[in-house]
Each structure stands twice: as structure tokens, then as C-alpha cells.
Amino acid sequence: MTYSFLKPDGGPSPLIDVVQIRTDFSTYATVFAKNHTAFNTRNQGDHEDVILTLQTVNPGVNADLDVLYCIDAISHAGTQPQLFVQIPKFLPNAIDSTDAQNTPMQLTYNVVNTAGPQYQSFLPGGYLLYWGIDTGTTVTDVKITDTITLSPAPTQIIIAFATANTMTTGTSVPIPFNESTQITSNSTFIINSTGNGDGAPIAYSFGWYAIAKA
Numbered sequence: 001m002t003y004s005f006l007k008p009d010g011g012p013s014p015l016i017d018v019v020q021i022r023t024d025f026s027t028y029a030t031v032f033a034k035n036h037t038a039f040n041t042r043n044q045g046d047h048e049d050v051i052l053t054l055q056t057v058n059p060g061v062n063a064d065l066d067v068l069y070c071i072d073a074i075s076h077a078g079t080q081p082q083l084f085v086q087i088p089k090f091l092p093n094a095i096d097s098t099d100a101q102n103t104p105m106q107l108t109y110n111v112v113n114t115a116g117p118q119y120q121s122f123l124p125g126g127y128l129l130y131w132g133i134d135t136g137t138t139v140t141d142v143k144i145t146d147t148i149t150l151s152p153a154p155t156q157i158i159i160a161f162a163t164a165n166t167m168t169t170g171t172s173v174p175i176p177f178n179e180s181t182q183i184t185s186n187s188t189f190i191i192n193s194t195g196n197g198d199g200a201p202i203a204y205s206f207g208w209y210a211i212a213k214a
Contacts, residue, residue, distance in 0.1 A: 003027045054081050058104045061086045073106050073126065075214040076155040076186065083108040109214055111152050118151065122214070128154050131209035134162070134191055138202050144177075144193040146206075153187035154212030160189040165205035168196050177204060187212075 001023040008014050008021055029039050035049040052070035059067050066087050073082040084104045091100040109122035118132040130150050138144060150157070164177035182190045189210065196202045 003031045058086060061088050061102050064088060076153050080110045082106050126214045128212045128214050134206045134208055136204055138195040138204055144195050144204065146191045148189055148191065148208060150187045150210060150212060154214060156186050156213045157183045157189060158211045158213065160210040162191045162206045162208040165207055169202060179206060
């Protein structure tokens with residue numbers, strides 16, 4: 001027999017459910033361990049997972065509370081269930097007449113890259129954060145134009161920055177390589193630099209990060 005949460009019940013006598021009750025007692029720890037910390041451990045009985053039913057519409061907020069819920073979000077990678085929040089509508093009021101809606105805010109994204117060399121996480125609001133290090137070697141005075149491709153591909157790159165980790169050797173006082181960025185598509189941008197400045201090859205390194213829309 002398998003575990004039944006319906007027994008024992010308010011029937012005429014527990015005697016008729018003895019077999020089921022014994023089964024429930026013998027399997028309870030195994031059944032309870034699903035989404036909980038197992039018994040006989042320091043945190044026994046703690047919830048380990050929160051399961052949210054996928055919603056089809058935003059629930060709205062009509063009371064003094066916030067609503068956490070799961071609903072499909074559309075991104076460049078397709079449609080995936082994500083965690084959203086809605087907060088009470090605070091405006092308009094007697095001081096501020098702005099009609100600010102309690103628009104749902106996306107809190108999560110289903111991909112995080114912590115392995116590198118390109119790292120990626122997410123920010124509240126449906127944004128993705130990327131960062132990494134771009135390295136190479138200059139060829140005489142040829143301008144550096146390195147293309148960075150973001151993965152997973154976002155819908156739109158909002159901003160991209162680069163910071164030089166390498167100093168020039170072609171000037172009396174070494175200074176960091178100059179740098180600029182140019183967004184070229186929804187998932188690529190270029191790091192530009194004039195390089196070393198003295199015609200000699202040199203290894204270079206740029207730290208970079210980008211914020212994009214999922």
C-alpha cells in the first residue's frame with residue numbers, strides 16, 4: 001500500500017484502517033522529505049522548496065500587501081515562468097496626482113552563469129547583468145576592436161562599459177589604455193581602443209560589464 005493522507009478518518013472504527021495506518025506511519029518520513037528537510041537532522045521539517053502555481057493573469061493588489069506569483073515572461077530566449085511581484089498602488093493621493101499603476105515587476109530569470117569566463121546574472125525588472133574580462137595582444141599600432149557576444153542573448157543591450165587593466169608603454173608616463181564601447185546588435189558590442197601608441201605589440205586586458213533586457 002502507499003501513503004494516504006485521508007486516513008485515519010471519521011469512520012466507524014480505526015480497526016478497519018489498521019493496515020493503511022501502519023503503512024502511513026512507516027512511509028511518513030519518506031513522503032514528508034519531499035520539499036522538506038528530512039527528519040533527524042538539525043533543520044528537520046524545514047521547507048526547502050516553495051511551489052507556486054503558474055498564473056495566467058496578473059492577480060492585482062487591492063489590499064495593503066504585496067503579491068508574489070509565478071507567470072510566463074517573454075524574453076529573447078522564449079517564454080518561461082518567472083517570479084513576479086505586485087505592490088499596492090500608492091498614487092495618486094492628496095499630495096501627488098500622478099496615476100502610477102502597480103505594474104508587475106519581474107524578479108527572476110531562469111539562467112545564471114557563474115562558471116565564466118563570461119558571467120551573467122539578473123536584476124529585478126527583467127534585466128540581465130553580464131561581466132567578464134577581454135584579453136589579447138596588440139599588433140603594432142593597429143586599433144583594438146574586440147567583439148563581445150553576450151550569452152544568453154538578450155532582447156536589447158541597454159549599456160556596455162569597459163575599463164582598461166593595461167598601461168601604455170609608448171608614453172613618458174604610462175597611462176591606462178583608452179577605451180570606448182559600441183553596441184552593434186541585441187547581443188553584441190565592440191570594445192575599441194587605440195592600443196599602446198608606440199608601435200610595439202603588448203598584451204592587453206579590459207574588464208567589462210553590460211546591462212540588457214531579458
